[in-house]
Amino acid sequence: MKFRRTLLGLALAATALGFTTGAMAQAAYKSEYKMSLVLGPPTPWGMAGKIWADLVKERTQGRINIKLYPGVSLIQGDQTREFSALRQGVIDMAVGSTINWSPQVKELNLFSMPFLMPDYAAIDALTQGEVGKDIFARLDKAGVVPLAWGENGYREVTNSKRPIKSPEDLKGMKLRVVGSPIFSDMFSAMGANPTQMSWADAQPALASGAVDGQENPLFLFTVLKMHTVGQKFVTTWGYVADPLIFVVNKEIWASWTPADQAIVRQAAIDAGKQEIALARKGLTEADKPLLKEIAGMGVTVTQLTPAEREAFVKVTRPVYAKWKGTVGNDLVTKAEKAIAGRKQ
Numbered sequence: 133m134k135f136r137r138t139l140l141g142l143a144l145a146a147t148a149l150g151f152t153t154g155a156m157a158q159a160a161y162k163s164e165y166k167m168s169l170v171l172g173p174p175t176p177w178g179m180a181g182k183i184w185a186d187l188v189k190e191r192t193q194g195r196i197n198i199k200l201y202p203g204v205s206l207i208q209g210d211q212t213r214e215f216s217a218l219r220q221g222v223i224d225m226a227v228g229s230t231i232n233w234s235p236q237v238k239e240l241n242l243f244s245m246p247f248l249m250p251d252y253a254a255i256d257a258l259t260q261g262e263v264g265k266d267i268f269a270r271l272d273k274a275g276v277v278p279l280a281w282g283e284n285g286y287r288e289v290t291n292s293k294r295p296i297k298s299p300e301d302l303k304g305m306k307l308r309v310v311g312s313p314i315f316s317d318m319f320s321a322m323g324a325n326p327t328q329m330s331w332a333d334a335q336p337a338l339a340s341g342a343v344d345g346q347e348n349p350l351f352l353f354t355v356l357k358m359h360t361v362g363q364k365f366v367t368t369w370g371y372v373a374d375p376l377i378f379v380v381n382k383e384i385w386a387s388w389t390p391a392d393q394a395i396v397r398q399a400a401i402d403a404g405k406q407e408i409a410l411a412r413k414g415l416t417e418a419d420k421p422l423l424k425e426i427a428g429m430g431v432t433v434t435q436l437t438p439a440e441r442e443a444f445v446k447v448t449r450p451v452y453a454k455w456k457g458t459v460g461n462d463l464v465t466k467a468e469k470a471i472a473g474r475k476q
């Protein structure tokens with residue numbers, strides 16, 4: 133009773149001071165929320181963050197004001213620390229790749245398993261289905277609030293040496309890979325010489341020739357004009373695609389009114405849909421205009437035949453088997469079934 137009376141007293145005092153309860157809640161809002169991203173606009177990933185931030189600002193009439201920090205600058209470019217920083221509140225919100233958070237959340241390695249997702253319908257079967265829900269429950273347990281899916285995309289391999297058509301072509305090739313162990317396992321199994329580094333370090337390493345190649349979605353090839361740093365060969369093999377996930381730190385989330393939470397969630401879902409379309413642009417049309425654009429830069433674009441692709445599938449099978457145990461047999465089996473039953 134006493135407690136209730138105190139609360140009532142506080143509310144009356146606040147009213148006397150000219151606050152409404154809504155205004156009291158708003159007083160706890162920060163003037164700016166920090167959103168972490170690896171890639172900024174104009175990449176699709178960067179646009180995911182921009183569209184989300186713009187929608188939130190507009191729909192909350194500026195109550196929630198988000199600033200973008202591309203290049204994972206809040207954590208000095210160390211992208212594999214992003215998830216821990218989010219949990220700790222160094223970062224308020226993020227649109228992040230499953231790859232970069234997988235060192236902390238092992239289930240996210242699912243999307244990095246070699247040749248698991250043969251086409252875009254397979255990605256959708258996972259992210260938009262039960263597997264996606266399981267992953268979100270796991271992220272919630274790990275200490276963040278997951279809201280929506282986006283897409284970085286199929287990671288195609290580029291290099292300065294020769295066309296890659298078979299695992300033999302990768303022999304001894306020095307390739308930059310992300311700092312997540314499954315990538316070292318895969319490229320070692322294919323006979324390459326993988327070297328782990330952040331994206332911040334990868335760009336000078338490509339420019340100086342310290343590495344021969346890298347793998348990333350092809351929009352990055354055109355945005356960064358990778359042919360100008362000697363990347364003359366591109367092979368499309370569709371071995372891995374990394375989704376993006378829109379998340380908010382738990383304490384920040386709890387500080388918002390339910391109405392604002394609903395706005396932020398819906399804005400993330402809307403931004404995710406728009407961004408996925410941007411990420412697939414030029415790659416899902418029958419004539420794949422993005423590949424034509426890259427070939428037009430004097431780059432040799434190799435599209436593997438099913439038989440050529442199969443050789444890469446074969447050499448990476450032991451990696452798949454090993455990581456199936458790490459990711460979780462049940463989750464991987466569920467994913468395999470969802471993909472087998474996907475709508476085309």
Ligand code: X2X
Nearest residue numbers: 170229231310330331348
């Ligand atoms: O580092 C990469 O390759 C990038 C930009 O694709 C990710 O952050 C996963």
